Amino acid sequence: MAHNVINARTQTNANAHDAKAYARGSLTLFGQKRLDAIFEAVRHSTYSPAARLAKMHGITDRTVRSDIARINNVLENHGAYIDIKRGEGYHLVVQDEQLYEDFIASTRGRGAGEPDLSSADDRIRFLLNALLMADDYQSYDQIADAIYVGENTLQNYIRQIKDILADYDLALLVKAGFGVKVLGREDDRRRCFMDRVVIRNMRSYVKGFSDDETRLFPDIDLGSLERIVRGHMEHSDIVTTDYGFKNLLMHTALMVSRIMHGCPVETSEDAETSSRVSLFLEGTCRDLEREFGISICEAERGYLLLHILSNTNLDRLGIDNQLFRSDVDALLEVVVQNYGFDLRDDAELKRNLLMHLSSTFSSKDLKIIKKNPLLNTIRSSFPLAFEIALASTSKVFDTEPYTLSEDEVGYVALHIGAAIERRTPRNRPLHKVVLVCGSGNSIASMLESRLLTYFGDRITIARSISYREFCELDAANLADTAFVVTTVPIEHCPLPRVLVDFSLSAQDTETISRMLNSIEEQATSLVGAFFDQELFCHITKPAGKGEVLEKLCDMLRNQGITDESFLSSVLEREALSDTTMDPLFAIPHSLSPSSTKTKVAVALLDQPLDWSAGSKEVRIVFLLAVQAGDRVNIEYLYDLLLSITNDRRLQHDILSSQGFADFLAILDRKAQEHA
Structure with missing residues (x-):
């Protein structure tokens, strides 16, 4: 019988006042x-x-x-x-x-015994966990008492949970007099649990087990589980990232917990393994069985194997990387023809793309679905690199099974973005910096490239390491190091440190600049080159997305910038991926550059526009018309779009502008601030 999370919670909440205080998040x-x-x-x-x-x-x-x-x-x-x-x-x-x-x-232990139910998302996550882990009906009264909500609110939560479960081929069965129950395969339950219940915050996720994670597995000694997995990984000489290791631990804990409660997976995919992987798998399963008093069947071993392969740096099926050489060459040809970035002689980029593609397609052969936890950050913080990756991969990898999901395109964007950053000339640096990143080589490489692009005349990256590796360094290893740039909070750091986001935001660069006594940059505003009076409109009445796009496309076509096929290309691009940069701002564009010059058609809306499933408040629309190969203008334009995305006050100023001249003046002032 699976454990009942809701009953466990209601039984431990003898003091209703304290329980409600926890629900409000007051403790x-x-x-x-x-x-x-x-x-x-x-x-x-x-x-x-x-x-x-x-x-x-x-x-x-x-x-x-x-x-x-x-x-x-x-x-x-x-x-x-x-x-x-x-x-x-x-x-x-x-x-x-x-x-x-x-x-x-x-x-540190305050409130560790109770979940945080202070927001609707927290409560839905709690309910989802309870329903996924239970194999019997959960009554509405039990659920409502556990999260302190009324019947109407609970019904709304149940509707949202039904939609979530549907994405994982799961269903929520409602039976009068009994309550609700999840129906579906065990492996689908686990996928949903890992995606929607586990909080994979990139900064804190890799630093041991949180109170929240401990509550998810109350019957497991997570410390013992980690020692078993880490010991056999080191013995088998298997390498992974901080993030990959934590993922593997969570999947292993979930497997052990579900076996303990009589809910094993039904079947699993067969996969070829090396002797190192077999050694790791067998040793880990043997010690888990002994430690937790369970029996791990062949299907569960297959489940664990898939997540070992998914979260470690292994050549999974011995695929020859060179199989994709022609595809990489074709992809880079699209990049130079459409966007003007000639990366064809970048050996590091080619090597990284070949390794990534072989890993990606071998994972797809094993039916391993790899989520990209940084996808939204990549799309919003590196829009040009993401757009180049999306457009080029959609042309080269256009036939099943050799197609790439949006999550996989995000990783390609990191490699392409890093290559673009490397093209910027750099002077000899003066200060040694240690970069700590727990999210893998591709992300560390992207961050390192951006750091050197911004501060290449002041710093050199002495070493790029994981959080765990940094903790093992001694004083001698840090000799002559000026400071640490880290994506993971480091307590008791022996050196000055700067905590940055993976995307290296404007605030992050400002902090690093102050530590390096600032960097002066000169730039010339090119704002006026992109915007024209004839390509600007203010829409006062409610309008649909299609109506706005047609109007902007007509404006561009009337100026001889695009032709009749432009709208269909824009719609084709919209079908691939959301083009909103943030809740207020969208940047639709064609799938491939095809305009006579690089221009932007602008629509400012008084009424919010329902743009996509997750973006229903858009009021600023920039339709980009890009000329193929116009590298300099493309780079500058995307930098401008990024500055608008990161400045909510600027967005409100744009919406309040009194006509085109005022709009252009607002953007020009912003450009001068960065000059």
């Missing part, structure tokens, strides 16, 4: 989740500008100041306070190291 470090988040942002950054904190939480600078004061009311009794430095931002000052460390240590 937190500083009494409110937002205060906790602000404190974490400040303590893990060199400086945190008020504007950045305000943007992160959708509040005003004044509210930030008020929140900081409330945090300091708590910290003042524990040897620390948050101060502000003019022109830099907020930073943590520790006066009594021991008192402060005791405070942090004492709060």
Whole structure:
């Protein structure tokens, strides 16, 4: 019988007042989740500008100041306070190291016994976990009592859960007088659990097991499980990333938990394995059986094997990388013809693409579905690289089974983006920097390339390593290192550190610039070259997506910039992937560059536009008409689009513009700020 998460929760909540406090999220470090988040942002950054904190939480600078004061009311009794430095931002000052460390240590277990149910997403995730893990009916009364909601709200949650389950070939059976129950295959339940219940936050996910993850597996000693898997991985000389290792641990914990509760997988795919993999698999299964008192059948061994292959750096089927050489050559030919970036002589790019493609297609042969947890970040932070990857791969890999999903295209975009960044000339650096990234070689390579592009005349990357490898370094290994750039929070770091996002946001580059005494850049605004009065419209009445696209295409065609086929190409591109950059801003464009010049047709809407399933509030539409091979203008244009995406105030200024002249002046001022 599978364990009943809802019953377990209701039985342990004897004190209803405390339970509701947890549901509201009030039992937190500083009494409110937002205060906790602000404190974490400040303590893990060199400086945190008020504007950045305000943007992160959708509040005003004044509210930030008020929140900081409330945090300091708590910290003042524990040897620390948050101060502000003019022109830099907020930073943590520790006066009594021991008192402060005791405070942090004492709060680590706070609320560990209860899930956070303070948001609708949290409650849906809790319910999804409960329903996936149960093999019997869950009554509506049980569910409502567990998450403290009324009948109408619960019915809304159930509808959303039905939609989620449908994506995994699962169904929610409703039976009068009994409640609800999930129907479907065990392997589909597990896929849904890993995708929708486990929180794979890129910064914290790789740092051990969180309280939330411990609650997901209350009957498993996760520390023992990790020691077993890590020991056999090292003994078998199998290499993986921090992220891949954590994924494998979570899949293994899920397997053990489901076997313990009598819910094994029914079947699994056969896969060829090397002697190293067989050694790892057999040793791991033997020790798991002994530690947890279970029996791992052949189907479960196959399940574990697939996730070993999916999350480690192995040549899974011995596929010859050279099989895809002609495809890579064709892909790079599309890139140079359509976008003007000649990457055909980049040996590193070719090598990376060959390795990635062989890995991807061998995974597809094994029916391994690899999600890209950074897809949304890649699309929004590297739109040009993503667009180049999407357009080129859709032309070269257009026949099953050799096609690429949007998740897989995201990884190709990282390699192409890194190659584009490498093309920028660099002077000899002065400062040695250690880069810590727990998300794998492709992401580390992209981040390293961006760092060197921005700061190549000031820094050299002394080493690029995982979080675990960094923790094992001694002082001698860090000699002459100026500072650490990391995507993972590092406590007690022996060197100055800058915590950055994988996408290396504008705020991140500003922080690094200050540490390097700033970098002066000169740029010339080319805004006026892209926008014309005849390509600008303000739509006051409600309009549909198709209507807006037709209007903008007509404007471009009337100016001789595009022809009649442009609209169909735009719609073809829309069918491949969402073109929204953020909730307010969309950048539709054709699948391939085909315009006589690079221009932008603009529509500003008074009424929100339902653009796609996840973007229903679009009010700024930039229809891009790109000339094939126009590399310089394409690069500049996408930099401008990125600056609009990252600046919510600029978006509101654009929407408030009084005609084309005012609109152009707003964009020009923004360009001058970056000059």
